[in-house]
Amino acid sequence: MTPRPDTRSPRSVCAQPERTGLGATLCRFAEPLQQQPTLRRLQRGDRLPILSARHTLRFRVVRAGLVANAAATPDGRRQILCLGGPDEVICPIAPAGVPSWTEALSAALVCEVDLGARAEDLATDPDFNATLFEIMAGGLERAGMQILALGRFDGTTRVARFLADMTDRLGETRDGVRHLTLPMTREDIADTLGLNAETVSRILSRIRKAGVAQFSSPTALIVPDVRALARFGATGVTA
Amino acid sequence: MTPRPDTRSPRSVCAQPERTGLGATLCRFAEPLQQQPTLRRLQRGDRLPILSARHTLRFRVVRAGLVANAAATPDGRRQILCLGGPDEVICPIAPAGVPSWTEALSAALVCEVDLGARAEDLATDPDFNATLFEIMAGGLERAGMQILALGRFDGTTRVARFLADMTDRLGETRDGVRHLTLPMTREDIADTLGLNAETVSRILSRIRKAGVAQFSSPTALIVPDVRALARFGATGVTA
């Protein structure tokens, strides 16, 4: 559960010029700093305190692996609030007054950026403020979809749309076919979708038997048609 | 369904110096503008397009009544994503690629602020950026709680916590007792909590019979102990 900071030069890893996306954009604001970003190597299950970004200016950028923000109910069950994959900034989402944390769902590499020393500068920097806004707006957009899914979609629809979403975000195309390696367990999926692991397993079996996805192992799957997958389930347009 | 703009001077209504909170703070950034904010009188059920604030700088501040952002499933069911009461800025939350809108749950007065003309100024204004950040961060915080509740709390717990939350936000204290007038129907509550109207009604009956809240009418209730109300239900700490 205890992650270990890395001593390698973080700039070379974090702010590589060829990187794109919000994560890279954010990292570049750290370049003028004396203190360079911390690179953390996380193992599956490692937990870090949430960076609220409410009074500090600290952010985490995922370089590799899959990372989540999660919260716990009073009786100890877990709900995953958002996922962050490579080159994404972990969305600073956390409910007030509830235990919550950032957790590695797979082995992961996370770049931790503290822009506090540049706070005065950045407060008047239009580019930084636009980046910050994009991070928050993107998080709200995904949170909105999560609320809709948890409130109104049945389990089958949630799982199908989740797989389609993950295929878009993490999938690779080989020989013109979409492949997805799920970097998380059935329980992680369940805690994301407000279900339990057995239910997720059952639904995945149904998806497999319907031929909408093929599993070469429990975590490796082939998606012939992402749209068809996203439509699988009662709430989607079945026709 | 068609709201009508108001011709009264909006400045006098929107930017009164004695007003506090994010809504008032935001309105003050509109004071230097030629074009004054639009004041809209909404009836229950009126719908407006979401203001994404992603490429424009438009916001809505609730002056009176209760307003929500909502989204619809492909088969037409509704999920309420966030609520906005008096002096609150409606959180710009909406999932991508899904029909969504801003809707008045009761008769409401909404102040619509377009800061687009000051975009250049405001991009470098630390106070404005801090306000914008607070709006987004507050929305993410509430969205996080909504996700946790929808994913992991049972219906009873959701309703009880919802009532406690609304009592905190909208309740009045008379003779040392908390009174709440719910400005929404059972169906609105259901669409907020991912339930249906009948289930909400049943749970409210149980809450009434347990004595945790007293109903003088379906929409007017007395809450002797907000904490006890928030704890009602299996997921809360019953002991």
Add this chain to the structure above:
DNA sequence: CGTGGATTTGATGTCAGTCAAGATTGGTGG
């Protein structure tokens, strides 16, 4: 007062949770 929407309550069905037992899988050490 009458009317239509909102609310309450009941009967019944279904989806997902719980408990339990095997089957896979991947990692480790011999």
Add this chain to the structure above:
DNA sequence: CCACCAATCTTGACTGACATCAAATCCACG
């Protein structure tokens, strides 16, 4: 390379919470 082990995954039987359908009752408003 293979055997073993613990974690993960799958599947089944049963239960329970919430949805659906239906019928009264309440209430606000004309």
